[in-house]
Amino acid sequence: MATIRDVAARAGVSVATVSYVINGTKPVAPETAARVRRAMEELDYHPDASAQSLRTRTTHVIGVVVSDIANPFFATLVRGAEDCARQHGYSLLICNTGEDLENERIYLSLLSRRRVDGLLLAPTGKNDELIGRLIDRGMNIVFIDRTPPHLQAPAVLSQNEAGAYQATCHLIERGHRRIGIVLGLPDVSTTAERLRGYRRALAHYGLELDEDLLVYGRSQVAGAREACLALLSRPNPPTAIFATNNLMTIGAMQAIRKLSLRCPGEVSVVGFDDFEWAEAFDPPLTTVAQDPYGIGQQAVGLLLGLLSGDRKPEQVRLPVELRVRGSVARLEGG
Amino acid sequence: MATIRDVAARAGVSVATVSYVINGTKPVAPETAARVRRAMEELDYHPDASAQSLRTRTTHVIGVVVSDIANPFFATLVRGAEDCARQHGYSLLICNTGEDLENERIYLSLLSRRRVDGLLLAPTGKNDELIGRLIDRGMNIVFIDRTPPHLQAPAVLSQNEAGAYQATCHLIERGHRRIGIVLGLPDVSTTAERLRGYRRALAHYGLELDEDLLVYGRSQVAGAREACLALLSRPNPPTAIFATNNLMTIGAMQAIRKLSLRCPGEVSVVGFDDFEWAEAFDPPLTTVAQDPYGIGQQAVGLLLGLLSGDRKPEQVRLPVELRVRGSVARLEGG
């Protein structure tokens, strides 16, 4: 593989000159530049990114740490991030934690070895001190989807509380009084925020909070299915379920189907996080739509702003939207 | 950020010794090693990956070039690849081409600048010569999902022809005689293979191929929707549609819905590529299931084998499975 010296030799100039024409950092005579460019062409020369990084102390790589890229929410978010990153000459290094804090630890160490220029991080919620140390050591981090509880850091998030509030209000306005909520991981900020929205809606309508209606689905299909099976098998089951993420919505639907209940006939469902095919479902799902693509885009934008120093750290909240379809029944007396 | 010299100084040894304890490349006295390790700990030292790469000429990075990571098929594939890569100390650099050959070109150049150790590539099908040059220059490439037509190269693929054959047979056996097929991008190998399976099934049952029933959906939801709208609005429409990827299956369903046709009552549908929620659809979708996670895993496995030199280049075909659900009607006389 050709190096800068090979190019320099072939063009009859010094390596410095070649570097100048590559980066445009100093003026070079037009005909010299042309000679250099031709030499690069002929040798099929590509500057070695490792050497550049070593010298310039910048990698043009952004680390992305999410729980699971096979989750459409994160997949779309990453797509948004990548589209934006590419436009600015950055690449993405993908890390799936599987919501495991040990994996998160390993990845954060890996990414700091790789000297990534910045990080997009959806924290599991238990590595606060480690993340704090990273930030102190100058690592640029933008949190996505969630934010660590005790850190005021730049982040791009959804309006979780407002979304949960809307979803719950929608159910109440359609006559539901006993509304189950399937919550995600306890240490993740979205869980707390969505629960807050749920509580606020209940309070707004003067409804008592029944602790028995709060169940935890570990943010996964299987977890939600088990939780909902238990919830719906109780003596006094809820008439509606609010599932606080996309996977848990599927889990809830599976539980309903397994118990041979009819949705929305016997149990209504609202899900948090829309997905492309929610409309084609049986029944078409009523959901709170987030904008994962936008989150990814804006997160990279924010991060690049941080890197170039001309943008202050801030928290961005992207709007959500209730999409009413067919999974919520209107109860008499509602 | 601490360097190896800082560690060496603090531990009272030379940089070479530090390197030896990091990599275990030469014997080091236990107490010396302990001192070094403590120094690394205290300084929170992480070896600079760029410097290591420059010196060792290996990056432990695998480039992954797919059309769209927001497509669940590729998202799951990447997840499988990542899980496998991590276990062997490799990271993934993600590139979305959007099926655009110019993007593919840019990315291939970028990845060769980054000196990735290898490549997982789902080629758009039009950059054959460029890819050939890359291979000639020693780049290790494993093709995923598809393979460039004129290159016999290591690849991990699905049994596309067999899958399409099964899907088409299933429709024929249920009495369908006029079966529309929605094809993807013409230059992509999966398109040709799936069409071949379709033809073989027709031939096997002695049915004539009607060219009018072949339509192209550009591998996308919108493209398939338009194509199916046209197809189903003709004087003599098909009684069934075989959509040859997941997105185009959605597009076909949208078209059917838009024309107020009933599925499976008036039009039956089989899709290629299952997705997690196909069962929850209305109607539950009959699909040919691939194993994208397995493709990702095996592709990385193959690539690492290539890198270590103890595995010969080969083509792997992963089995597919017809999952019969509710989107195919049985016609009288079938």
Added chain:
DNA sequence: GCTATTGATCTAAACGATTAGGCTAAACGG
């Protein structure tokens, strides 16, 4: 006409790791 500036180029020192080769002292084989 002299000094200051600028354009165009070069030389050589970094950046932070790995590793060949050298040295010393201890262990070993016969």
Added chain:
DNA sequence: CCGTTTAGCCTAATCGTTTAGATCAATAGC
């Protein structure tokens, strides 16, 4: 007891870039 090996450590070259500083000629300013 002597030659050979080996453990344990060090020095210094090297990987492929960027860039500060030097050089020299041409141009500009006065």
